[in-house]
Amino acid sequence: MKKILSTTITSLLILVFSTSVFAVGSGSGGVPSDDNTPAPKQEPAPTPKQEPAPKQTAPTKSAPISTPKPEKVCNDIENIKERIGCRLEKSEEELKKEPYMPEECRAIADDSGKQNCIDRYLSLKPCWSATQGKDRIACVKAKLGLPQKLQTAKKLCENKEANCIEDYRQKIYHLITFRFYDAEERVEKWYEEGKLNLEVTTDFVAFIATSKIIFNSARSKNERLEVIKEVISRWNQTVEFVKSAKSK
Amino acid sequence: MKKFLAIIIVVLSLTACTSQIDIEDSKDIEIPEDNSGEYDLNLENAILELDLVE
Numbered sequence: 001m002k003k004i005l006s007t008t009i010t011s012l013l014i015l016v017f018s019t020s021v022f023a024v025g026s027g028s029g030g031v032p033s034d035d036n037t038p039a040p041k042q043e044p045a046p047t048p049k050q051e052p053a054p055k056q057t058a059p060t061k062s063a064p065i066s067t068p069k070p071e072k073v074c075n076d077i078e079n080i081k082e083r084i085g086c087r088l089e090k091s092e093e094e095l096k097k098e099p100y101m102p103e104e105c106r107a108i109a110d111d112s113g114k115q116n117c118i119d120r121y122l123s124l125k126p127c128w129s130a131t132q133g134k135d136r137i138a139c140v141k142a143k144l145g146l147p148q149k150l151q152t153a154k155k156l157c158e159n160k161e162a163n164c165i166e167d168y169r170q171k172i173y174h175l176i177t178f179r180f181y182d183a184e185e186r187v188e189k190w191y192e193e194g195k196l197n198l199e200v201t202t203d204f205v206a207f208i209a210t211s212k213i214i215f216n217s218a219r220s221k222n223e224r225l226e227v228i229k230e231v232i233s234r235w236n237q238t239v240e241f242v243k244s245a246k247s248k
Numbered sequence: 249m250k251k252f253l254a255i256i257i258v259v260l261s262l263t264a265c266t267s268q269i270d271i272e273d274s275k276d277i278e279i280p281e282d283n284s285g286e287y288d289l290n291l292e293n294a295i296l297e298l299d300l301v302e
Contacts, residue, residue, distance in 0.1 A: 131284055133283055137282045151276060176297055179293075
C-alpha cells in the first residue's frame with residue numbers, strides 16, 4: 001500500500017512540475033482575452049473596410065466636396081464629413097476664430113466630460129512639436145501621467161488605491177486614441193503637401209474621428225481590438241496609396 | 249487511505265493551478281520602442297498597450 005501511495009505522489013508531483021514548465025514556455029505574446037464578445041460593426045460612415053478612395057490621378061488640394069462660405073462656422077455643420085471637409089479647407093487663421101472642439105470631445109454628452117476631453121487635447125498639443133515616433137509618444141505618456149515604461153495594470157497597481165487600475169486603463173485608452181490622432185495629423189500633412197486630395201483626406205479624418213468615438217464607447221477588449229485593427233488596415237492602405245503616388 | 253489520497257490530489261491540483269496563475273501574472277508585456285519613420289504609426293504597439301489593461 002505504501003508503494004502505491006508513494007508511486008501516486010511521485011506521479012502527481014511530476015504532473016504538477018510539468019504543468020508549471022509548460023506555462024513558462026507558453027505565451028510571450030500577451031495575456032489572452034477574457035472576453036470573447038464579437039466586436040460590433042462600425043455603424044457610422046465611413047467604415048474602415050472602405051477603400052481610401054485611391055482613384056485620384058493627380059493629388060490636388062482643389063477638389064472641394066463642399067463649398068463653405070467664408071463666414072460659415074464649420075462646427076455648426078451637422079454632418080461629420082462635411083464638417084471635417086469644411087475645416088480642411090479653412091486656413092489656420094480662420095480656424096482660430098472657431099471654438100476648439102475636437103470630434104472625439106464633441107461626441108461626449110456630458111459637459112464636464114466634454115471639457116475634460118478638450119483639456120486633454122490642449123495638454124497634448126506641445127507633443128506635436130516632438131519628433132514623431134518615440135519622442136512624441138514619450139511626451140504623450142508624460143502629459144497623461146503614464147510611466148515611460150508601461151507595465152500591466154495588475155503589476156503597476158499592486159498595493160495601490162482601488163481606482164488605480166481604472167485610472168491607468170483610461171490613460172492607456174487616451175494613449176491609444178492619440179495614436180489614431182497621429183494618423184489623422186500625418187494624413188492632413190500629406191494633404192497640405194498635395195499628396196492626397198480633399199476627398200481622400202476628409203474620408204480618412206472622418207474615419208479616424210469615428211474610430212476614436214467607437215473605441216471610447218466599446219465595452220470589451222475585442223471591440224477595442226477590432227477598432228485598432230481596422231485603423232491599422234486603413235492606415236496601411238493610405239500609406240500604400242501615398243507611396244505609389246510618390247513613385248509615379 | 250482513499251480519503252488521504254483524495255486530499256493529496258486536491259492539494260496538489262490546487263498548488264498546480266496557483267503556480268500557473270502566478271507565472272501568468274508575473275509575465276510582463278514588453279512594448280517595443282516607437283519607430284519614427286514617416287509611415288511608421290506603430291499601431292501594433294497600441295494592441296500591446298491594450299493588453300496591459302484588459
